[in-house]
Amino acid sequence: MRFVKGHGTQNDFVILPDRDGSLDLHASAVAALCDRRAGIGADGVLRVVPVKLSPEAVSIAESAREAGGPTGAEWFMDYRNADGGLSEICGNGLRVFARYLVDAGLAEPGEFDVVTRAGVRRVRLGREGDVTVDMGAPKVLGESRAGLGGAEFDGLVVDVGNPHLACVTGEPVTHLDLSSQPAFDPAVFPHGVNIEFLNAVGERRVVMRVFERGSGETLACGSGAVAAAVAAARLGGDPLGTWAVEVPGGLLTVTLEEHTSLLTGPAVLVASGDIPAAQLT
Numbered sequence: 617m618r619f620v621k622g623h624g625t626q627n628d629f630v631i632l633p634d635r636d637g638s639l640d641l642h643a644s645a646v647a648a649l650c651d652r653r654a655g656i657g658a659d660g661v662l663r664v665v666p667v668k669l670s671p672e673a674v675s676i677a678e679s680a681r682e683a684g685g686p687t688g689a690e691w692f693m694d695y696r697n698a699d700g701g702l703s704e705i706c707g708n709g710l711r712v713f714a715r716y717l718v719d720a721g722l723a724e725p726g727e728f729d730v731v732t733r734a735g736v737r738r739v740r741l742g743r744e745g746d747v748t749v750d751m752g753a754p755k756v757l758g759e760s761r762a763g764l765g766g767a768e769f770d771g772l773v774v775d776v777g778n779p780h781l782a783c784v785t786g787e788p789v790t791h792l793d794l795s796s797q798p799a800f801d802p803a804v805f806p807h808g809v810n811i812e813f814l815n816a817v818g819e820r821r822v823v824m825r826v827f828e829r830g831s832g833e834t835l836a837c838g839s840g841a842v843a844a845a846v847a848a849a850r851l852g853g854d855p856l857g858t859w860a861v862e863v864p865g866g867l868l869t870v871t872l873e874e875h876t877s878l879l880t881g882p883a884v885l886v887a888s889g890d891i892p893a894a895q896l897t
């Protein structure tokens with residue numbers, strides 16, 4: 617099977633074009649592909665499947681339509697974490713997914729909709745350059761705490777379609793040891809959580825690191841950047857506006873609007889090749 621490798625601010629993905637919807641992707645195969653020594657290596661997998669060939673995507677698209685949302689999305693981003701688990705959304709993955717569709721001639725540059733497990737999301741891109749994705753309206757659900765290296769961090773519980781705990785540390789985050797899972801309250805996050813640690817470094821600018829559910833520390837997390845901007849904006853007293861989010865893999869821009877949020881950043885395809893069928897079983 618063909619694959620393409622891409623990344624968005626070094627949050628990297630194996631893209632699997634599944635144009636006839638026939639790929640039965642198991643968690644073990646995803647984990648093997650994402651293995652950085654024995655596999656291709658990635659933070660996650662993006663299966664590219666036509667909406668009409670995925671019953672799951674058809675039902676998500678129908679719900680969106682019934683709620684008065686967009687119609688006509690042709691592609692489903694079936695996102696999997698590096699451990700093989702499913703997630704609702706991946707902001708960086710969605711940019712890379714859109715870049716792949718345009719690059720492969722499966723979509724025209726401009727604006728189009730993509731079905732994700734978090735709902736239908738609009739993307740905007742040219743033939744090259746940055747990609748903007750509409751991440752929907754983040755929901756603040758309360759507060760919780762993360763534990764790391766014997767310290768406790770207060771955080772904001774933010775739903776960006778997937779679960780986040782955004783902790784504003786008030787001090788540099790570069791020294792934090794994110795080599796193992798930070799502690800969190802499983803009663804608040806029964807399905808796990810993505811945990812961001814962030815520090816304000818200027819006017820509407822934060823530095824962020826993240827420990828992602830199912831992938832460990834990654835060099836960027838798009839939905840995490842949205843959650844980080846929400847937490848920082850809340851502390852700053854102005855919930856709307858544009859934030860620069862510096863991550864180890866580069867720079868993301870998040871615009872918080874009244875009814876939605878926009879994530880902008882690079883999306884790059886770096887390689888392609890063939891995966892032996894035996895690797896996918």
Ligand SMILES: N[C@@H](CCC[C@H](N)C(=O)O)C(=O)O
Nearest residue numbers: 703706707708778837838839
């Ligand atoms: N890297 C992603 C988020 C991927 C999913 C996440 N690990 C989860 O389990 O929810 C992003 O850019 O948003």
